[in-house]
Amino acid sequence: MSPENKCEFCEIIKSNKGKIIFQDEKVVAMLSSRPCCQGHLLVMPKEHFAIIEQVPDYLMGHLSKIVNKISMAVFEVFQAKGTNILIQNGVVSGQKTNHFMVHIIPRKENDNLNFQWQPKQLNEEQMSTIEIKLKEESSGIGDFEKEEKKPVKVDNEIQKIDKEENYLIKQLNRIP
Amino acid sequence: MIIEPLNILFNLIGNFKYKQYLNAIMVTEEELANMSPEQIQELQKQNCIFCHIISGRVASKKIYEDDKVLAILDINPSNPGHILLLTKEHYQIMPQIPDDIIAHVFMVAKSLSHACLRALNAEGTNIFIANGAPAGQKASHFMVHIIPRMKTDGLNMFNLAEKKVSDDVLEQMRTALKNKVNELFGIKKREPIDMDDKKQPSEEKKHVEKQKTKNNQDKKKQHEEKQENKEKPNLDDISSFLIKNEPGK
Numbered sequence: 001m002s003p004e005n006k007c008e009f010c011e012i013i014k015s016n017k018g019k020i021i022f023q024d025e026k027v028v029a030m031l032s033s034r035p036c037c038q039g040h041l042l043v044m045p046k047e048h049f050a051i052i053e054q055v056p057d058y059l060m061g062h063l064s065k066i067v068n069k070i071s072m073a074v075f076e077v078f079q080a081k082g083t084n085i086l087i088q089n090g091v092v093s094g095q096k097t098n099h100f101m102v103h104i105i106p107r108k109e110n111d112n113l114n115f116q117w118q119p120k121q122l123n124e125e126q127m128s129t130i131e132i133k134l135k136e137e138s139s140g141i142g143d144f145e146k147e148e149k150k151p152v153k154v155d156n157e158i159q160k161i162d163k164e165e166n167y168l169i170k171q172l173n174r175i176p
Numbered sequence: 177m178i179i180e181p182l183n184i185l186f187n188l189i190g191n192f193k194y195k196q197y198l199n200a201i202m203v204t205e206e207e208l209a210n211m212s213p214e215q216i217q218e219l220q221k222q223n224c225i226f227c228h229i230i231s232g233r234v235a236s237k238k239i240y241e242d243d244k245v246l247a248i249l250d251i252n253p254s255n256p257g258h259i260l261l262l263t264k265e266h267y268q269i270m271p272q273i274p275d276d277i278i279a280h281v282f283m284v285a286k287s288l289s290h291a292c293l294r295a296l297n298a299e300g301t302n303i304f305i306a307n308g309a310p311a312g313q314k315a316s317h318f319m320v321h322i323i324p325r326m327k328t329d330g331l332n333m334f335n336l337a338e339k340k341v342s343d344d345v346l347e348q349m350r351t352a353l354k355n356k357v358n359e360l361f362g363i364k365k366r367e368p369i370d371m372d373d374k375k376q377p378s379e380e381k382k383h384v385e386k387q388k389t390k391n392n393q394d395k396k397k398q399h400e401e402k403q404e405n406k407e408k409p410n411l412d413d414i415s416s417f418l419i420k421n422e423p424g425k
Contacts, residue, residue, distance in 0.1 A: 135238075
């Protein structure tokens with residue numbers, strides 16, 4: 001059994017039975033059936049990924065655009081005064097399903113939700129060691145995966161050849 | 177008991193330092209009313225501590241920087257390694273941000289979350305955005321929180337509660353949202369899935385509809401025939417025109 005077969009969200013995507021509010025070929029957005037508040041939305045890739053690290057960069061970019069658009073709609077439809085966007089990555093961080101998703105949570109004043117944290121006190125040395133470690137690991141950031149567009153490339157090559165041939169034929173025609 | 181007054185004192189010093197930036201750009205309400213939107217935006221930038229961090233006037237522990245975003249360590253972290261990912265341009269909330277920048281922000285956030293896992297041996301990460309004061313936003317500069325998580329760190333607020341909601345309520349919300357989202361994405365036609373959900377029309381209506389569709393089909397056929405008729409003479413014209421204009425043959 002592959003993980004996709006057991007995943008409830010893959011099933012919803014296949015059967016089209018969930019409270020889907022938007023979908024394109026890669027991404028689907030739906031209302032949560034077990035919401036933490038009114039209008040709790042989930043946006044996820046159609047393909048099955050367990051954690052964010054498996055999601056390709058270009059898909060992450062595409063997903064974020066849709067999250068942004070839908071969060072705009074949330075402001076108007078639910079008269080929300082704010083939104084929280086949350087990604088839980090790993091069981092420790094509160095992830096309950098093995099399908100990667102982004103939560104959009106509409107917020108109002110006095111809605112009994114609280115995402116505030118108590119700041120922890122770290123001394124200068126601790127902060128510096130964390131800084132160095134993180135800097136090392138994030139030095140490679142910036143080279144993002146791009147979506148492969150093979151068919152387009154092939155087309156371009158053919159066009160180029162066509163142009164060259166045309167050019168050659170013109171040259172031939174010019175010779176008296 | 178001694179600590180509290182000390183804290184207040186430190187806060188005062190901090191505010192005083194910050195006011196040095198503010199003094200030069202304090203504006204009265206009258207002036208504010210007369211300012212153009214661009215000028216107000218400029219003022220917001222000048223009053224934003226994170227814009228000062230980005231420009232380098234306030235020191236910070238930088239993790240990653242490129243032309244669009246800057247990632248720094250939070251000085252009041254929820255967990256060791258709490259990263260703030262800021263856009264270099266001053267935006268207050270996410271809906272103001274253009275598509276290409278938001279895509280870039282999320283791609284960097286993903287990479288930073290990966291870096292957290294490897295560098296700090298975290299067992300998970302939370303990526304968190306607060307838009308608006310009711311959502312817990314404190315600074316007027318848009319930022320993404322990337323928080324490395326451990327089992328025993330006590331940050332339980334990201335474990336979302338699960339409530340039960342009736343199917344009718346969900347369906348109501350779905351139709352309302354779907355219309356708005358379609359509007360935002362510029363989709364006008366309803367998807368075929370919706371048609372199946374609708375109650376089937378009664379037989380009389382069906383009959384009327386059939387007739388209508390028949391009429392429509394007839395009209396379509398007529399239209400197509402007309403188009404064909406139009407095209408045919410055109411082709412002949414073209415061929416004759418071509419023959420005439422070739423003097424060699």
